[in-house]
Amino acid sequence: MTAIYSIFGRISETIEKLAAIHRLLPWILAFALLLPLPQILSALFNDYYIYLANKICIFILLSVGLNIVKGFCGQVTVGHVGLYAIGAVSSALISLHFGWSFWLAFPIGILAAGLAGIVVGLPSVRLEGAYLALATLGLGESVRIMIAVTPLFGSSTGLLSIPAPTIGSFTFDSYTNYYYLVLAAAMIGIYLSFSILRSATGRAFMAVREDTVAAAVHGVNVTKYKLLAFVISALYAGAAGGLFAHMPPGYIHHNNFTIIEMVTLLLMIVLGGIGHIWGGIIGAIIVTIIYDQTLEFYFYQPLLFGLTMVLIVIFMPRGIGGMIDRYLATKKFIASQEEKSNAAS
Amino acid sequence: MPLLETVDLSKSFGGLRAISNLNINIEAGSIHGLIGPNGSGKSTFFNLVTGVYQPDPGSKIIFNGHDITKSASHDIGALGIARTFQLLRLFSEMTVLQNLMVGYHTHVPYGFMSTIFNNSAVVKKDAETKSEMMELLELIGMADYADMPASELSGGQRRLVALGRAMAMRPKLLMLDEPAAGLSPVNVDNLLSIVMALKQRFGLTVLIVEHILKVVMETCDTVTVLDYGEKIGEGSPDAVKDDHAVIEAYLGQEMDDDEVRKAFNS
């Protein structure tokens, strides 16, 4: 266990050192390191794991976005899959009906989700806690039902043959090729989440989470930041949706956006560490991998997931991210104390 | 011209009138005390001025020439009114430094968009803010605890952080809601000296609500006495001390002069 902790400690130290040289350096390095992942996976295992890597990148976008609104801004939303669905369906529809390229459809899908994010966020201005959860649950489920009953949105058959993105003659139609796209998107998403959350905006989010009155008195426009958090998370969800829709085989169906998906997302951020900057990322990776490894126990798998969620909330409310943080903080504290005693002696 | 002026300030909760027709002028550069028994409307007054509550129609609050009667809390904060809370309301999951940086929020020199498009400038400016906040922490003697979560501090330290967070707003008017409550006498003196130092350094106007009368008597230039939401006395501490109405409202009638003197000086 300590070994794992110290690895994380090492990693975070290295990242800090690299960032000191240039703030983009760790990102570029990480991107370069992750770029040949499909080839490595293909050589070590098989092509299925490339598909899984694609899935992880999309889930990272989703859970990082959810963590912003839920973990950092403290708004209890359970309608996130609705925004994901809106992003997916609008991007898919635009490229199917108007024949526009992915590069136009995808941003429009993100924008559509962002607009929907305002709608989902509006209740947050008046409501808190459980009421907000109910309102967002209703909105998310309404989106799914709208998709399920409207033939234009795919209805029962779903939207078929959504074209894969292309650049010139290069087509993102295999999972290896698509990986480059989703990896870039996920890296940009993570990078942006870091810059947002480590800036005044992120601090304002946390202040709103901790105490709305105190935040307002200290000059934080609570309404604005709540809505901003919802919109940012919606943009993330929209991006994830668009990428999911255009991922081969280019098919979306309303049962990809049910409450089960929402629970999986919740599990990701709860396990990774709710309100932890790495929480969504750690959660998305671990949950996707565990999910895949337990596929054979299909009758017990949801039970396992639900139980994990309950137990984590009860016994490990800060998730894995929080545990690592605590370890690092303790270590730092011990080091500083030792330093002090050394200086004294 | 007073820095803060309230005209016929009233607030009712249901049928209960918590504040009625209150006219208070707080002169720039002064330390103004607000005293009164429990439930006399002191905290309500704070909440009205900082926009946490909306005053009843007909009220008017003017700060530094701006009518802030209907302004939102965050706008009032941006105009230069900072306050602390009786129950502190620190951002307990955030570190001490982060608490202060939230206080600095209205002065943050970049917008949301630049966090996305010009991150390097943001990082630079955040570093500047950080060192500024560290200076402030030095002033209040909390620099060692900068990276500690606020929830892990002792009561006295938490009060200092709350003060620091309010000061980070670079206010013109600092409103302290029972800053000394629950502190030991040594800590009270420490806190008061810090407040005085801050006042000198930043040219503050200070409004103090306090139960420990000694604090008010020793530091304030002017004292306003509230009872049942109405002003029953105002003047210099010495004048107020001798005002019979005040003593009655505040301490009941059965006290003789010696006991009164004791109460005000302890």
Added chain:
Amino acid sequence: MDFDFSSLFAFLLFGVTIGVVYGIVALGISLIYSGLDIVHFAHGEIYMFGAFFGLVFSHTMGFPYPVALLLAMVCAAVLGMGIERVFYRRLTKGGGGYTVAGMGMIICGFGMSIVLMNIAFLIWGAAAEPFPVDLGMPFQLGDITLPKSYALTAVVAVLLMAALHYFLKKTKLGLAVRAVAANKDIAYLMGINVPMMISLIFGLACGIAAAAGVLIGPMQSVQVEMGYLMLLKAFAAAVVGGFGSLPGAIAGGIVVGIAENLGAAYISPNHKDIYAFLLLILVLMIKPSGLFGIVARVKA
């Protein structure tokens, strides 16, 4: 479609009869909320368990329907108390008393709902089970046929509400429950066994949910997945009636039932389930204290 009053009356009647069931489930949700400040997201699964208990008692064991109803209520109550005792209590205590800001409790409720659903799946399988109960010939109201099971549901709903009202307002135990709901610390100081009262509240609410499950069994058959949609409708009912208000829950259920039936009849049948959500969201946005304004305290 031509407008005729007979049809309108039928739609209203359908709305009321299904709405009462929403109302019964909402009753339990409201009870838990007003008593414990918990929004119980696994309540739909308790309702589903209740329905299965009823099925087991009435069909497998051969008890008469009313006895099966009571037994199912008791079993679900025990189940609910167990869940509260083992899981939720740690959380509510960890969160500083029984007022929980929401996040942990809501996530825990979601997890619990998945757990319960899959336990039921492992026990009873996914297939819908018929739950035929012979109550005799249906009522004939002019052009409209109303099976007796619907009438029975309405009667039981009123009885449950009345019994709950009597219990809370007229008995000593009920007074203790109300004291706990109002302020746990003070209730504790007054010598009330707070943990026990909390178990009682939870048990009552779960028993009521089970009653709804057993009642709806004959109309819609019993299925592992039946809880989720019912939960959403019951939430809508509870919110419309004023969250935390007991008479409001039943009234809210009826409003939701009527709204979705009229919506399906006159606006668009495709979007039937959305009407309940729309109502939920509208009420939350415009008047969070509920349509009837019965509730005094809105806890946000």
Added chain:
Amino acid sequence: MSIFNKNFIAAGMAGVFVAGMAASAMSADIRVGITMRMISENGQRYGQMVMDEIDMINESGGINGNMLKATLMNDECKSDKGVANAIKLINQQKVHILIGSTCSSVSLPIVDITEKAGVPQIIPHSTNDKITKKGSAWVFRVPVSGRYYAGVNAKYVGENIGKKIAYLCAADAASQNDCDAMQSQMKSQHGADPAYVAQVQEKEVDFRTHMQKIKSAGVDGIMIAALAETMARALTQSYEAGIPASVRRIGSSSASNSPVPSIAGDAAKGVFFAAAYAAADSRPIARLFNEMVKKRYGVNSPDHDFSQAYDLVRITEIALKNADLKLDDENLAADRTAIRDAIANVKDYNGLASGPISFCAAATPQCRDGNRTAVLIAYTKGGKDYKTEVLARVTMPIDFGL
């Protein structure tokens, strides 16, 4: 156009059951991947049947001496899970042939995956037209396509019941497809517009508003297109609403699933529908099959999803026998192609399906919707021990409904 030529086929299947040839000198595994919806009890049984039949092939010596190695996965009728399963089976298990899926909405995206990967896919249950219309050269459908069902149903309804039909359609892919096709067939065959149409949720529980409206519309028949449990509820509620038995209830193809009569009870009586297999079939092979299903899975009258799962294994067996397989890593792609071509060469397979199943090489619906014979069935008794009767058996023209 006489499509009601009532060709009762009583061909035996002895040839099919002949055990494989003696084991060849070198034997390897033929890998079979299966993804099916296994969340319902019957869903699990269908999966189990495929596995059991494959085991029996292995017990009797395998295929040309090669053993079948099957991997069964659950897709829960969710397209993203089905896609993940298919990719996992194709890349990780390196299957030679993929069987799946139950739900049309899952089979649809898998068609693209198998086409790109070059893996033969054989579909056990999905009826949605679009699956074969996609033009993949790798997909084969064992069940009857939705387009044929609609034609048979519409013909019978228009001639024997009436033209004023109300439709209740659930929002799952198969039911929606059945419902839409039926409406367009009623229009084209009889010029009849629907008397009432409503789309309901996949798992709707309260149909009384619709039933009241249908009742006041005074229709000749009600088409209820939904998955089994939803349909059963709708049937029960149609009687509760007081719609008389003289108004015939028409089911979509999932009406053949046993939950319909067992949940709906008496309300199932008189419901008729088109399916691929009738348990009331009098052919010896059907009698044997019914016996076997009852013994193995405790199901009284197997629905057509059982027979389709069975036929699918038999067709796969025939194709694998005829294919020239190398079964080593280098020749995986060649083996897959060989299996595909062997399936395309299956002609006039006479199994449990009511008519012969034939495939051909072209990547068109004509070639890939191999089963064109629908049988019209009505329930004569509901409840757990339900009974059915065969009204008619129809083989549709190959181009029908395109």
